[in-house]
């Protein structure tokens with residue numbers, strides 16, 4: 001078969017990027033940029049229910065949950081790529097690995113996802129302040145997975161400061177209602193694990209996946 005993504009001797013041509021990134025998270029894009037991994041976005045269409053993939057099921061531990069969600073995101077993206085290749089051809093959508101990830105925060109084993117509104121964000125932040133919690137990020141690359149687990153310790157934070165933080169808008173769309181790469185950094189006294197994993201894409205584990213496929 002003659003595919004534009006292959007040379008005459010069958011070896012794969014460089015499509016101009018290293019992988020498809022199946023994520024709308026700007027943090028994941030920034031992290032890939034930081035290690036010079038070239039990506040092309042492969043985003044869910046309006047017909048795909050991204051929220052349904054993230055539903056917590058009875059009995060889920062945070063580790064089981066986050067790995068399932070990363071896998072479901074990755075598998076949905078692979079199907080999306082196949083559809084795009086069938087519609088537009090492999091010249092437009094060349095073969096390349098597909099990357100997906102999911103991040104969740106867990107306090108005493110309880111999953112804290114993205115806050116639905118400001119009051120839920122404040123409740124999450126109030127629970128996290130003055131304590132340690134875990135951040136799990138699962139990274140999925142073409143059917144292979146790695147899990148990054150980190151422990152994050154928050155100092156005690158006055159309620160009015162947490163309220164002001166919620167009002168800043170930063171907690172929206174973030175697991176656990178905070179961003180270690182943002183204003184919340186001033187309250188984090190200690191991390192054990194992976195800073196990039198807490199932000200949303202563990203770069204050591206990603207590199208292991210990228211190099212194990214070579």
Ligand SMILES: Cc1cn([C@H]2C[C@H](O)[C@@H](COP(=O)(O)OP(=O)(O)OP(=O)(O)O)O2)c(=O)[nH]c1=O
Pocket residue numbers: 022023024025027073101102103104105114135173174175176178179180181198199200
């Ligand atoms: C704990 C923490 C989370 N986060 C973010 C990373 C993720 O973007 C988000 C968790 O949501 P995810 O569902 O993992 O990702 P997403 O919905 O942003 O993007 P997509 O599903 O398209 O890949 O929380 C931070 O940016 N900083 C932090 O310190």
